[in-house]
Amino acid sequence: MLDDIPEEVIKLYKTxxxxxxxxxxxxGCVRNIILKKPVKDWDLTTNATPxxxxxxxxxxxxxxxxxxxxxxxxxxxxxxxxxxxxHGQAMITQKQVTEITTFRREHGYADRxxxxxxPGEKQSKKIFCGATLL
Numbered sequence: 001m002l003d004d005i006p007e008e009v010i011k012l013y014k015t016x017x018x019x020x021x022x023x024x025x026x027x028g029c030v031r032n033i034i035l036k037k038p039v040k041d042w043d044l045t046t047n048a049t050p051x052x053x054x055x056x057x058x059x060x061x062x063x064x065x066x067x068x069x070x071x072x073x074x075x076x077x078x079x080x081x082x083x084x085x086x087h088g089q090a091m092i093t094q095k096q097v098t099e100i101t102t103f104r105r106e107h108g109y110a111d112r113x114x115x116x117x118x119p120g121e122k123q124s125k126k127i128f129c130g131a132t133l134l
Contacts, residue, residue, distance in 0.1 A: 004033050008073040009042045012098055015056050021048040023100075042098045049102055060100075067102035 002010070005025075016023045023046040029039045046053070050062045053069040060071045076093040 004039070005042075006073075006075045008075055009098055012057070012071055012073065012100070013044065016044075016046055016048060016053070016100070019048070019052075019056055021046050021052070023048075026101075041096065044098065044100045045103055046100055047103050048100075053100055053102075067104050069100050070097040071100060072096075073098050 005013075013023055013025075023044055025042070026045045027043045029042050031037075032039045048056075050067055050069050053071075054060050054062060057069070057071045060069045062069045073096055074093050075096055
């Protein structure tokens with residue numbers, strides 16, 4: 001399964017982990033890895049606050065009430081090419097934002113998907129609701 005996670009996303013994970021924080025893959029990326037489907041985006045959750053995450057990733061951005069920090073990443077993979085082009089390898093890259101959200105308690109769901117309240121206090125992973133963990 002770890003082979004399915006891009007190197008740049010693993011680097012984000014390890015940076016947070018090496019700084020002494022807990023971190024987990026969550027949501028659709030976990031589901032898709034288990035189902036062996038392509039992953040469209042990468043979401044993680046941590047006990048680090050947005051401010052602590054931004055200290056580790058100065059190019060990140062945080063402008064929401066959910067405790068989510070966006071980290072720009074460039075994902076790439078080598079693809080085989082024809083012998084006539086570039087000696088058999090080409091790098092295909094894609095710009096993407098990986099979202100890292102602080103553990104939180106959610107409540108007040110009106111539609112079973114979107115909570116109305118996001119208390120800002122730091123929470124334990126035991127009460128992070130609706131997460132699929134990897």
